[in-house]
Amino acid sequence: MIHVENLQKSFSDLRRGQVTALSGVSFDVHPGEIFGLLGPNGAGKTTTLRILSTVLRPTGGQAIVAGYDVSKEPEKVRGHIGFMSCNTGIYDRMTAWEMVEYFGRLYGMEESFLQQRLESIFTTLQMQEIRDVLGSKMSTGMKQKVSIARTIIHDPPVMIFDEPTSGLDVLVARAVLKTIATLKDQGKCIIFSTHIMREVEKLCDRIAIIHRGQILAIGSRAELEKLYGEPDMEELFFDLISKSEAA
Amino acid sequence: MFVQWRNVKLILLRELRDQLRDRRTLFMVFVLPLLLYPTLGIGMLQLTMLFTEQSRTIVVLGEESLPPPPLLNGDRFVRTLFLDANHAAKLRVITASDILRQQQERIQSAVPETSEEERPTPSQLLISGREIQSKLATRNQHRLDLMAAVARNDEAETTRLRDSLSQIQTELSEMFANSGIQVLVIIPERFDKNVERVNLELADRTRTGSISDYPRPVIVYNKADEKSSVAYQRVTEAMNRWEDRILEHRLELAGLPKTLPDPVKPIREDLASESQLSAMMWSKLFPALLVIMSMTGAFYPAIDLCAGEKERGTMETLLICPAKRIEIVLGKFFTVLSFSISTALLNLISIGMTGAHMATLAQRMPGAHGGTPGFPPLHALAWIIVLLLPLAAMFSALCLSLATFARSSKEGQYYLTPLLMFTLGLTVFCGSPGMELTPFYSIMPIAGVALLLKGLLLNPQETMLYWYAIPVLTTSIGYSLLALWWSIDQFQREDVLFREAERFELRLWLRHLMRDKEATPSxxxxxxxxxxxxxxxxxxxxxxxxxxxxxxxxxxxxxxxxxxxxxxxxxxxxxxxxxxxxxxxxxxxxxxxxxxxxxxxxxxxxxxxxxxxxxxxxxxxxxxxxxxxxxxxxxxxxxxxxxxxxxxxxxxxxxxxxxxxxxxxxxxxxxxxxxxxxxxxxxxxxxxxxxxxxxxxxxxxxxxxxxxxxxxxxxxxxxxxxxxxxxxxxxxxxxxxxxxxxxxxxxxxxxxxxxxxxxxxxxxxxxxxxxxxxxxxxxxxxxxxxxxxAKQGASGQPETIDSIDSQPLMGNVAMPRV
Known part of the structure; x- marks a missing residue:
């Protein structure tokens, strides 16, 4: 479902000059799988996911999402993914219902089907009481629910979550993770980035540890444990990072 | 590029609703124009009614030598000497005889002379006036001395006199500024006698030989001081009319006709009709208003729609929907355009109504002259709409581009303010009298539209203007398409959409310039x-x-x-x-x-x-x-x-x-x-x-x-x-x-x-x-x-293009890639 090969991205920055954000990242994600992208801040997680969602263009390499090339058919890719990050806010001057409805229409959903789906999503996510609340009047938890509803309204086969729990309290974060787990059970192909070890351990089927635009290790928990002889994921993570820093 | 209009419409409708839910935008676009002009109108009416000019202090020295008819009436000039008799009350005249009379009154009523205020008392004013008078005399004497010294070629004496003359001049200015007098009128001694003498000499037909001149009154004022300069104009108004009467008397005595001083005095014939006068007013007002308001109308929504969206963190949400960037830009563009157009039209309607209403009010008021500035003719209004479209489109696209570049609303305002200033400057330029449409101006952005509209309102019969409409409209549409293309381009650039809020430091930037040098300039x-x-x-x-x-x-x-x-x-x-x-x-x-x-x-x-x-x-x-x-x-x-x-x-x-x-x-x-x-x-x-x-x-x-x-x-x-x-x-x-x-x-x-x-x-x-x-x-x-x-040079060696990246090249200038 997601196929990334030798993905590269560089841009110029006033402070640092020419910056390489990604230097040759490759991985695959399959349906019914949660793939965790684990790395410290600035490792290239957001850049990778932004390229997968076609918001940024890669400077090299290839990425195929849901059967479409991100560079050649970006609109098709966007139509088949659900994307959520801490940067995808919701509109202040729109109610929860209007917001999700608007995006459903942008995804080209047929009107009667859209209304049906809206009803069912608002019920499952327990959002019926905030239907007519304006974005500006919502709490962070409510906003996050609207964001999730917006992400899944068109029932995309691929979902991309970029640090979806950052800045959320424990309760809301737990609810978000639970929703992601449910989506996996529905057979979605999910890619998930975080810097929180616990989330990865709990949720992900396979993990890639990314640092300075490169993947240091990739595999399931068991595979990584076997490969590096380190059962503690956190220790493994620090080992790999510090080795890479030393190199 | 294939545009799905359905998406554009969806985005447009959402943005419109979003803007209409924003109280600030509603206020700027709808409430302000509808309230502003009527409020201004009422305010002006009230101001003109309540406005009272403070009376100014005039000191007249030597008033006993004033010849008839009377110039002064107690502490005022004679009312009939003014075009508007009320102006007499705005000048307080202080004379020696008047002070004497007041003192006598005070003694009779046993009220002591009080100087409770900072303002100088009449007698102090009079003393200051006399000091200035004597200083003036000293200065005049110095001038004469200087002229004599120059004639003698006495260098040392000339320099000394020059220095002391400029010294006296400065002292004189200071004395006058500190005196509290706005205008000082000095009537020379025996002025009335001299006037009388010349009157008689002129009347005496048997007399031969020239008539000698006599010392003239002096009016002292300071042009750089607004109070003094206004008072001076009023004093001269009164004194000129007074002089006319003296002259009339002189002519009568001499048995000469009253028309003697004006052998030409043409009869003025003003053919301007009321509708032309109103056309002139509208032609000054409407083009400027149209330009400024279509700009302002685009300004705020554009900032909110682009920079505001970045600031509130919804930009990325929109970017990950399947709509193409061009569809997003078009949706936003049409939103801004509709606000720009409605702001401009509402302002024009509001000012038109207020103007017409004010004019009818003014006509009913006593002493009104001139007619009603009727509404501009219908066809001119149609032209306003036709010209407004490309103008508003250009401003909308320009504002959109700049607002896209900005990271926050605040930054957006910084970028758009220069555009607003530039537009204001240009409208002032177009509004200045004598500026007319020429072929050259007709293809200039903004100026072409403003001048064409000015011409159409002023002179709808001029057929040449309709020919100018072709280049004006074509180029305006061209400019707006260019601006739109720019904003679409802006929206497709990652470095614009994802500009991080980096701290700008001059030192850092200079270091970056020196450090990150590349083969060719950026x-x-x-x-x-x-x-x-x-x-x-x-x-x-x-x-x-x-x-x-x-x-x-x-x-x-x-x-x-x-x-x-x-x-x-x-x-x-x-x-x-x-x-x-x-x-x-x-x-x-x-x-x-x-x-x-x-x-x-x-x-x-x-x-x-x-x-x-x-x-x-x-x-x-x-x-x-x-x-x-x-x-x-x-x-x-x-x-x-x-x-x-x-x-x-x-x-x-x-x-x-x-x-x-x-x-x-x-x-x-x-x-x-x-x-x-x-x-x-x-x-x-x-x-x-x-x-x-x-x-x-x-x-x-x-x-x-x-x-x-x-x-x-x-x-x-x-x-x-x-x-x-x-x-x-x-x-x-x-x-x-x-x-x-x-x-x-x-x-x-x-x-x-x-x-x-x-x-x-x-x-x-x-x-x-x-x-x-x-x-x-x-x-x-x-x-x-x-x-x-065409392809490679005869030398067989391709002409290398090192400086150009291996990206597809634009237009028909196909270049080999190396």
Missing amino acids: FTHAVFCFVTIMMLQFASFRFLANATITPSGELDAVQTLKVMMVQQLALIASPALMMGIMLTTSMWQTFRFRLPSIKMIALALGLALAAHPLSLMLAVGLQWFFPPLPDGIARLMEGMGDPKQPLWMILMAFALAPAFCEEVAFRGFILSGFARSGRAGLAIVLSSLAFGIMHMIPQQVFNAGLLGLLLGLIAIRSNSLWPGFLFHFAFNSLSVLHGRLGRQLAANPDNLHQNTFFYTVDGQGHVLYQWPTLVIAGTIFVGLIYLLV
């Missing part, structure tokens, strides 16, 4: 270089203009040529070369110093030959279009053809220096920088625009812009500076030689009015090319361009 460097060159030109303008004038006020030709060369080297080539050294690592690549192939040299020279007649006849053909050359430039051009000047000198100044300096700057540094955008076509267009703009005068801007395109193409294709240099040198030399030839031909009348198959010579000796020459030149030109653009 886009920003190129813009910076152009701006620097323009600034230098502007700053040196006055200095250079002065340097070319000989002490006798003549234009010194040789000096001019020298100055021109220095200017080219110092202000055009040097900045570019300096920046090349400081900002790039490869001068060789930046300035394309590599030697070209023989083929390119031949092509460049051939193109120069072919372009010369084409460019010349184009300039001749378009002469009507441009405003006439300023006098100084015209004279300079004349000097260029002057056979008295040595040819080598002229060629140095007009061909060699520009060819080298301008090529280094515009095809070297600036083109290389623009080419870094990855689009060679865009780079050529931008560098030729810059090249054109630097030439300042509209004719040359146009000409240089076209040649800039050609030169840019040559530079990019040959990847060398030298073919362009040769073209430039050859082309300018041909122009110089053409001018000189004309001058030589004009010297002999036999040469004039020749008519051959290839050229004609007109009455002034100008050689003009006939169409066969143009056809031949055109054919050669097209052929050479084809050779230039």
Whole structure:
């Protein structure tokens, strides 16, 4: 479902000059799988996911999402993914219902089907009481629910979550993770980035540890444990990072 | 690019609803115009009713010598001496006799003279007045002494008197400023007697010999002080009318007719009808309002829709929906456009209604003169709508681009304020009296629309204006499409959409400039270089203009040529070369110093030959279009053809220096920088625009812009500076030689009015090319361009384009990729 090969991205920055954000990242994600992208801040997680969602263009390499090339058919890719990050806010001057409805229409959903789906999503996510609340009047938890509803309204086969729990309290974060787990059970192909070890351990089927635009290790928990002889994921993570820093 | 209008409509509807839910936008767009003008109108009415001017203090010295009829009435001027009798109350007159009378009254009523206020008492004012009077006398005496000293050639005495005179003058100003007097009137002694004497002498027909003059009254005031200057105008109004009466009396005594002083005094006949007067008012008001309001109407929604969306963190949400970027931009653009149009229209309607209402009110008020400024005619209103559309579209797209670039609403306001200031300046310029639509102005952005509307409101019968509507509308639509294209381009750039809020530090930036040097300059460097060159030109303008004038006020030709060369080297080539050294690592690549192939040299020279007649006849053909050359430039051009000047000198100044300096700057540094955008076509267009703009005068801007395109193409294709240099040198030399030839031909009348198959010579000796020459030149030109653009050079070696990234190139300028 997601196929990334030798993905590269560089841009110029006033402070640092020419910056390489990604230097040759490759991985695959399959349906019914949660793939965790684990790395410290600035490792290239957001850049990778932004390229997968076609918001940024890669400077090299290839990425195929849901059967479409991100560079050649970006609109098709966007139509088949659900994307959520801490940067995808919701509109202040729109109610929860209007917001999700608007995006459903942008995804080209047929009107009667859209209304049906809206009803069912608002019920499952327990959002019926905030239907007519304006974005500006919502709490962070409510906003996050609207964001999730917006992400899944068109029932995309691929979902991309970029640090979806950052800045959320424990309760809301737990609810978000639970929703992601449910989506996996529905057979979605999910890619998930975080810097929180616990989330990865709990949720992900396979993990890639990314640092300075490169993947240091990739595999399931068991595979990584076997490969590096380190059962503690956190220790493994620090080992790999510090080795890479030393190199 | 295929646009799904469904998405555009969805985005448009959402943005509209979003804006309509925003109270600030609603207030700016709808409430403010509907309330502003009526409120202003009421305010003005009230102000005019409540406005009371404070009375000003006038001191009259020597009032006992005033001749009849009476000028003063107690502490006022006589009311009938003013056009508006109420003005008399605005001047408080202080005279010695009046003070005396008041003191007597006070003694009678036993009220002590109080000086509870800071303001000087009447007697103090009178004393100050007398001091000023005596100081004035001293000064006059000094002047006489000075004149005598100058006549005697007494240098020491002259200097001393000059110094003391300026000292007295300063003291006098200070005394007057501190006195609390606004106007001081000094009536000389025996003034009434003198007037009476002259009256009698004039009446005496038997008398012979001249009539001697007498000392005149003096009015002291300070023009720089507003109070004093207003009071002075009122005093003169009263005194002029008073003088008229004295004159009437004098004429009557002498048995002369009253019309004696005005042998001409024409009868004025003003044919302006009421509707014309109102048309004039609207023609001043509406164009300015239309421009400013369509700009303001676009300003706030654009910031909210782009910068605001980034700030609130919803930009990325929108970017990940399947709508294309162009659809998002169009949706936002139509939103901004509808707000821009409604703001402009609402403002016009509101001010129109208020104006008409105020006018009817004013007419009902006593003492009203003039008619109702009726509403502008219906067809003019239709034109407003037609012209508003492209204007609003341009502003909307411009605001959208700038707002997209901004990271926050605050930053958006910073970027848009200069645009607003520029627009305001332009409207003031168009609104100034005498500004009329010309072919040149008709293709200028904003100005064309404003002037056309001004003309249509002022003079709807003028059919020429309707012809102007074609270029005005075409170019306006063109400008708005260009602006829209820019905003779509902005929206597709990652560095614009995801600009991080980085702290800007000058030191950091300079370090970045020095550290991250690359082989060729960046886009920003190129813009910076152009701006620097323009600034230098502007700053040196006055200095250079002065340097070319000989002490006798003549234009010194040789000096001019020298100055021109220095200017080219110092202000055009040097900045570019300096920046090349400081900002790039490869001068060789930046300035394309590599030697070209023989083929390119031949092509460049051939193109120069072919372009010369084409460019010349184009300039001749378009002469009507441009405003006439300023006098100084015209004279300079004349000097260029002057056979008295040595040819080598002229060629140095007009061909060699520009060819080298301008090529280094515009095809070297600036083109290389623009080419870094990855689009060679865009780079050529931008560098030729810059090249054109630097030439300042509209004719040359146009000409240089076209040649800039050609030169840019040559530079990019040959990847060398030298073919362009040769073209430039050859082309300018041909122009110089053409001018000189004309001058030589004009010297002999036999040469004039020749008519051959290839050229004609007109009455002034100008050689003009006939169409066969143009056809031949055109054919050669097209052929050479084809050779230039077509695939690789005859040398078999591809002309390398190092500076251009391997990205697809724009337009039909297909370039081999290396």
